Amino acid sequence: MSQEPVDVLIIGAGAAGAAFAWSMAETRMDILCLEQGDWVKHDDYPGLRMDWEARQFGDFAFSPNVRCRREDYPVNDAGSPIQVANFNAVGGSTILYAAHFPRFHPADFRTRTLDGVGDDWPIDYTTLAPYYDVNARMMGVSGLAGDPMYPPDKQVPLPPVPLGKLGETLARGFNRLGWHWWPSDSAITTAEYEGRAPCINAGTCLLGCPQGAKASSDVTYWPPAIRKGVRVATRCRVREITVDERGMADGVIYYDGDGKECRQRAHVVVVAGNGIGTPRLLLNSRSRQFPEGLANRSGLVGKRLMFHPYAMVTGIFPERLQGYKGPSGCSIISQEFYETDPARGFARGYSFEMLRGFGPVSTAMLGLTAGRMPHGEGHHRAFDELWDRTAGMVAICEDLPETTNTVTLDPELKDADGIPAPRITYRLSENSRAMLEHAVARGKEVLAAAGAGDFMVQAPLPVAGWHLMGTACMGVDPAKSVVNERGRTHDVKNLFIIDGSIFTTAAGVNPTNTIQALALYIADTMKKNLANLFD
Amino acid sequence: MTAAATPAAGLGAEERRALVCVLDALIPPSPDGRRPGAGQAGAAAYVENVLRTLPDLRTMVVEGLRELDEQARGLHGRAFASCSEPERAVLVAAQPFGYALVPHAYIGYYQQGSVLEALGLEARPPHPQGHVMTENDLSLLAPVRARSKRYRDC
Numbered sequence: 096m097s098q099e100p101v102d103v104l105i106i107g108a109g110a111a112g113a114a115f116a117w118s119m120a121e122t123r124m125d126i127l128c129l130e131q132g133d134w135v136k137h138d139d140y141p142g143l144r145m146d147w148e149a150r151q152f153g154d155f156a157f158s159p160n161v162r163c164r165r166e167d168y169p170v171n172d173a174g175s176p177i178q179v180a181n182f183n184a185v186g187g188s189t190i191l192y193a194a195h196f197p198r199f200h201p202a203d204f205r206t207r208t209l210d211g212v213g214d215d216w217p218i219d220y221t222t223l224a225p226y227y228d229v230n231a232r233m234m235g236v237s238g239l240a241g242d243p244m245y246p247p248d249k250q251v252p253l254p255p256v257p258l259g260k261l262g263e264t265l266a267r268g269f270n271r272l273g274w275h276w277w278p279s280d281s282a283i284t285t286a287e288y289e290g291r292a293p294c295i296n297a298g299t300c301l302l303g304c305p306q307g308a309k310a311s312s313d314v315t316y317w318p319p320a321i322r323k324g325v326r327v328a329t330r331c332r333v334r335e336i337t338v339d340e341r342g343m344a345d346g347v348i349y350y351d352g353d354g355k356e357c358r359q360r361a362h363v364v365v366v367a368g369n370g371i372g373t374p375r376l377l378l379n380s381r382s383r384q385f386p387e388g389l390a391n392r393s394g395l396v397g398k399r400l401m402f403h404p405y406a407m408v409t410g411i412f413p414e415r416l417q418g419y420k421g422p423s424g425c426s427i428i429s430q431e432f433y434e435t436d437p438a439r440g441f442a443r444g445y446s447f448e449m450l451r452g453f454g455p456v457s458t459a460m461l462g463l464t465a466g467r468m469p470h471g472e473g474h475h476r477a478f479d480e481l482w483d484r485t486a487g488m489v490a491i492c493e494d495l496p497e498t499t500n501t502v503t504l505d506p507e508l509k510d511a512d513g514i515p516a517p518r519i520t521y522r523l524s525e526n527s528r529a530m531l532e533h534a535v536a537r538g539k540e541v542l543a544a545a546g547a548g549d550f551m552v553q554a555p556l557p558v559a560g561w562h563l564m565g566t567a568c569m570g571v572d573p574a575k576s577v578v579n580e581r582g583r584t585h586d587v588k589n590l591f592i593i594d595g596s597i598f599t600t601a602a603g604v605n606p607t608n609t610i611q612a613l614a615l616y617i618a619d620t621m622k623k624n625l626a627n628l629f630d
Numbered sequence: 631m632t633a634a635a636t637p638a639a640g641l642g643a644e645e646r647r648a649l650v651c652v653l654d655a656l657i658p659p660s661p662d663g664r665r666p667g668a669g670q671a672g673a674a675a676y677v678e679n680v681l682r683t684l685p686d687l688r689t690m691v692v693e694g695l696r697e698l699d700e701q702a703r704g705l706h707g708r709a710f711a712s713c714s715e716p717e718r719a720v721l722v723a724a725q726p727f728g729y730a731l732v733p734h735a736y737i738g739y740y741q742q743g744s745v746l747e748a749l750g751l752e753a754r755p756p757h758p759q760g761h762v763m764t765e766n767d768l769s770l771l772a773p774v775r776a777r778s779k780r781y782r783d784c
Contacts, residue, residue: 142757145743298761455749
């Protein structure tokens with residue numbers, strides 16, 4: 096890299112970093128993004144090979160501790176019932192995400208005022224609504240207008256993904272109970288869109304999309320951002336953000352792909368490392384001015400970690416459902432139990448999201464995990480009872496921020512470059528436990544209404560730490576938050592954070608749409624305030 | 631949470647032959663004969679690749695295969711691979727290493743083209759052909775559309 100400072104240095108090329116870079120590109124400033132992973136060649140995606148399902152247990156596993164690629168950093172999550180899931184590449188975790196793309200509700204920004212829990216955000220739904228719209232256009236979101244769970248102005252550019260026999264079977268179950276359901280907002284192209292091919296219903300979304308129909312940010316935001324002059328340097332792992340004598344961020348020290356220590360100076364540093372990577376980096380960035388970690392005078396960097404505790408309920412049906420067809424994580428959503436109802440015994444709520452069925456390998460492994468798939472005699476009979484007869488649903492439960500749920504630095508574990516790794520300390524709250532219990536009962540109820548005769552349950556789902564939030568939270572009070580309402584850290588005036596770590600609360604939906612809307616909003620406020628950005 | 635180990639060596643010819651028999655014991659042919667056993671189907675190649683990357687499991691399997699052979703010779707007077715299917719099933723059931731192989735046997739088996747065809751699928755990966763799906767029946771949404779707004783203003 097050049098010894099000259101860049102105008103804007105972005106750390107992390109995932110969902111947030113890409114959206115932010117694209118928005119800032121119009122300024123024609125010198126913008127550089129450092130990404131510890133590499134570009135994923137679409138020919139390398141497992142869905143093109145016979146062993147595609149096996150790869151979820153190896154180099155395309157959700158857990159970095161299983162993948163063990165060089166670009167991955169290990170995570171000590173032994174102290175958590177939920178394991179961290181991510182992917183380190185240009186595109187970040189959007190490479191493996193389901194692309195379920197709901198928005199937050201207006202009430203999600205006012206949980207303290209409305210329900211007496213969590214904290215109110217310093218911004219509201221109407222602040223983000225225009226950026227949700229931009230994001231829908233840029234990512235190519237499919238869905239259907241008119242959902243009574245959302246304000247009526249929510250629009251998406253593409254028609255919904257196919258429900259298929261499985262989705263329609265479950266929809267009938269919801270209708271029998273009179274419960275809400277709606278076709279999922281999905282960041283998946285259902286028709287030719289902006290040069291992207293349409294989804295072919297291959298069902299490999301969680302292992303990457305060779306078709307390019309799933310909106311990972313390497314195929315959506317990065318190409319136009321790069322055409323406008325933004326540079327992405329891959330296999331560059333940032334060790335620490337450095338500060339000058341005035342306490343302003345002045346650049347980073349990173350390791351290149353050969354493990355060589357390098358220096359990059361910058362006028363503005365923007366962190367987009369996700370809810371685990373960002374606090375890890377800040378805590379590793381200790382200096383005389385910031386002995387407890389950069390931008391951590393509040394002591395809240397790494398605290399208030401929120402996952403979405405998942406309850407997974409799988410129904411076993413008498414008939415075949417063709418569930419191996421279609422986007423694997425997206426068909427219909429139900430928010431019947433989303434808004435707070437004190438009679439339920441917990442605050443806040445959850446979304447139900449219907450999953451598809453499973454491929455043969457996943458069916459066998461699901462059965463094995465559930466103790467329903469013996470080897471030897473009886474194996475084939477047991478397999479046939481599950482094969483293409485399962486319909487899964489997950490409840491995405493809103494987690495509440497608690498300072499005892501943390502990301503800290505592990506005293507021993509390090510990545511391949513010797514940088515201290517994150518350690519997760521997390522316990523399920525009583526509120527989350529009650530919500531999970533409610534969701535399991537309601538999940539069984541609706542699956543039974545749809546025709547399921549038997550069930551398999553995992554709650555909390557251990558391998559579901561996809562949504563990493565809250566560890567550098569947004570707020571107006573520097574003593575109670577890490578960044579202000581514009582994403583700028585309270586303590587360092589040229590340091591911004593734009594990923595899920597700035598979430599004040601978690602809501603009960605997948606966060607990527609809101610992460611990107613926030614990144615676009617922060618970029619826009621920066622562009623509007625360039626003259627007094629550091630005031 | 632450790633870096634990937636240096637790949638271990640593959641199995642010898644005799645060990646491989648025994649592994650195929652073990653896999654057939656873990657997933658035998660289906661009673662109707664339409665689905666092959668895991669060994670017949672070719673799952674051993676996948677399992678052997680796994681063993682190359684998991685040296686501890688490889689050691690356990692190699693020692694287990696040797697013990698199986700010794701037991702077979704002691705009980706039946708011939709090598710494990712030469713025993714009958716019922717004899718092999720009994721021997722494998724008594725071997726703890728068999729349980730460690732089960733998930734790998736399942737993963738190796740259900741990716742084989744002959745197995746996919748027996749399940750009624752095409753023997754191909756999902757991409758690039760994908761799958762055809764029916765049009766959505768959005769009339770199912772009528773009762774949901776009939777309800778009033780469900781979100782809270784604030």
